[in-house]
Amino acid sequence: MSRKIRYGMVGGGRGAFIGAVHRIAAAMDQQIELVCGAFSSSPRKSKASGRDLFLPAKRCYRTFEEMIEKEATLPADERMDFVAIVTPNHMHYPPAKMALENGFHVLSDKPATFNLKEAKSLGKIVKKTRLLYGLTHNYTGYPLVKEARDMIAAGKLGKIRKVVAEYPQGWLATHLEATGQKQADWRTDPKRSGAAGSIGDIGTHAENLAEYVTGLQIKELAADITTFVKGRKLDDDGNVLLRFKGGAKGVLHCSQISVGEENNINLRV
Amino acid sequence: MSRKIRYGMVGGGRGAFIGAVHRIAAAMDQQIELVCGAFSSSPRKSKASGRDLFLPAKRCYRTFEEMIEKEATLPADERMDFVAIVTPNHMHYPPAKMALENGFHVLSDKPATFNLKEAKSLGKIVKKTRLLYGLTHNYTGYPLVKEARDMIAAGKLGKIRKVVAEYPQGWLATHLEATGQKQADWRTDPKRSGAAGSIGDIGTHAENLAEYVTGLQIKELAADITTFVKGRKLDDDGNVLLRFKGGAKGVLHCSQISVGEENNINLRV
Amino acid sequence: MSRKIRYGMVGGGRGAFIGAVHRIAAAMDQQIELVCGAFSSSPRKSKASGRDLFLPAKRCYRTFEEMIEKEATLPADERMDFVAIVTPNHMHYPPAKMALENGFHVLSDKPATFNLKEAKSLGKIVKKTRLLYGLTHNYTGYPLVKEARDMIAAGKLGKIRKVVAEYPQGWLATHLEATGQKQADWRTDPKRSGAAGSIGDIGTHAENLAEYVTGLQIKELAADITTFVKGRKLDDDGNVLLRFKGGAKGVLHCSQISVGEENNINLRV
């Protein structure tokens, strides 16, 4: 490849959190460049957000539908190569589906979709279009994590017997969503976040790390999920016993109500 | 009290581990002095162990029965005040019972007895004799632990919602008992250790710390207990989901097969 | 400003170390873009390095002289705004001088020049051209460092009495330059590095941090500079007693022969 790869972003406008993180990560390697976007469900905010990023006005689209349609008509040496999706959970599937069906690769923030039905549908589309579909679990990107995975794969720690995965956060220890804070608002709303609260938002990261680093797959689990904060609709704490294929055992716990926030994974042979 | 308190020790002779720790702990405050002992199930080793400690020969007894009998006949300003029991688990109850019945207070290493039947019997004896009976859980002795308990009791951390208690050890990651190592030998033997392996030996410390520090009581639990090392008769790993009275949830896990040994208790509000 | 700022780089080609770090730092904010460069003293390597970065061939120049000349002829909405200099020390002054004299701002890696004479000359040019000249000391860019500076400036730590600044490195503990390693080679060569070895390379960072964070200025010092590795021409270790204006005292020590590399600054009131 003798040029940078070009991408368009869906979500990540003014006031968003994870979109800017994705843009920084993409910029660091200097192999990828942002060329267009539909940064917000508000067309006006989308346009303004694009200006903040020094994009030409004509490539700051009002909606993701418009972006995908217009980009598909541009010459091959100009149009985006892939779409990066960084919207709240309920808006992952629609742009992914449309992008794939119009010939664009997709890199989506996790979870892939809002529910199981959408996930199955998406799987079929990816297969049919033969395009690339990537799901980002950011922690697996750290060199340290990759090194750990390689050490275990090479057998340097022997057979893995016990896995302890933790992801405690404390930012939702109070009823933050009642104050209108944007991140708390959608992450605790079943209509936008999905069926799971802390388990879906961060427990998945702990699970992903545990499986990614050890190369093991969870076979059985017993979970005790709790909503501690009154008035909240989704869980804000979870404790899980794990059994892996091959006999390893483990514990996974995550929390949004633990004062002090960290991400630790501990593996013991 | 204008004199040091005098004690006799059962167990803790040459080759033992925890007895010497108890003697150091007792010595540090300089309020208690060791005056006699039956340090081993081998009369000869008991005598020799007493000499190591500079005790007069006549107060190094061959058996705990002899010690309790003889000490009971000494004048009040000379005989021991209490018996410290630091033997393997199956030998906790017999000397405790006999000491109490002969008028001596008892300070026993945990567990109090080998099984539930003995425990109930011991409870009756303590009540009847009105003597002091203490059970040592060493971790509760640390100033830091007491400070944590006081802070929670004073409400400084608010209402406790989540408790994570961990006690990973790695010393039994291999079949150490097959080498004849004394500590591994009795701790993995159901006849001397009791029905529980890692859960009884160290899980109890994690449980004790969790309840001691938070002031909460465990109401329900779900445990996944495993024996990883082939040929071992007792569990060497345990993962437990906890529910406390009052609504707090938690996780407790302990292990004797985790390379790297630590004791951590984490409490989150 | 409704567009990204454009820069050209001098140095930082294949095999270089600090140039790539500067490009990553510049990319993270996504406010600045690299548009051209003279990446190496070898015209061929310069061209190849530019291709690695997806620059158009015509803006990968053979020499910094060519870059400055050609860029000056480009239309204002296309040519670079400033020159970033990331060459070995003896090549800081020549491109800085030429860039300024041709109307370009300059951002140079430290030290500003190879010796005092060049530094005075450069000072005059900057004054005369009224262009911006920046010298990068990377550690001052960390948010934590800025926070520390602000806390002290706000008087939160009271009057500063003692400053301990340390910068131990271990990479030159052996005669690495004899192996031809590029970084070791020029950093230990008085013709390219200047009069100072470890003191100039890293002691300056410790000094910069100490003065930057405390807001104090060094008034007097007593230094004990050593070359430990046989055959090396510049110092690889330095210990310095510091006296600051206003009465604070301190210690600064740096080393390239200390196994284990870290950068610590400790301030005590």
Added chain:
Amino acid sequence: MSRKIRYGMVGGGRGAFIGAVHRIAAAMDQQIELVCGAFSSSPRKSKASGRDLFLPAKRCYRTFEEMIEKEATLPADERMDFVAIVTPNHMHYPPAKMALENGFHVLSDKPATFNLKEAKSLGKIVKKTRLLYGLTHNYTGYPLVKEARDMIAAGKLGKIRKVVAEYPQGWLATHLEATGQKQADWRTDPKRSGAAGSIGDIGTHAENLAEYVTGLQIKELAADITTFVKGRKLDDDGNVLLRFKGGAKGVLHCSQISVGEENNINLRV
């Protein structure tokens, strides 16, 4: 030896700091027992302090002179074997001299004496009496420190080139002695502490550790000693450049005015 070693203590009564530490350290090994003492310059406080320690009244002496005289007349299987001296610095020499001259070994807290003249005199007495004289530098007692010394002696770290020894304390950051605090009072008083403040009190520990662990001897030094707190007569901060025999270089700094107290020794090859 088939019995515990017996000692008498000079100093360390109610309100003292280091005496109790010495008693705990002595008790931990259970090889040494305290049998008598002259715990205070106040005869009344000395008696009361002895009672606190459960010593028989007749062996709680009013003065160290009385203790040494009386103990010398007791039968050999009863009298103390050695004298432990834990008084302020100006009272180290007198009891040490008298004890040695009356046939008792001596274990003294550092410094050995108040000034050079006393030190020379003491040296002669020790030589003449052929009794044991020990000077306690507590940090050398830690297993970790001994391990470090052994590693270096065995050449595992190669030739030592650089030594950094630090002992920052913060307890005298304010004019604490003006409040009558007993420890601050004598440690900042040239009549009782001697010619050196922080350098004598804690700098000596850093120096002792540096020489003890490396096995090197300081050959030359340049020191910058400061008294930061107004009205204080002795130094409360010191920064020192070190040159060791054999070519190693180093830095030692100690302080009583650094908020946060620690003891760190760092060695780099």
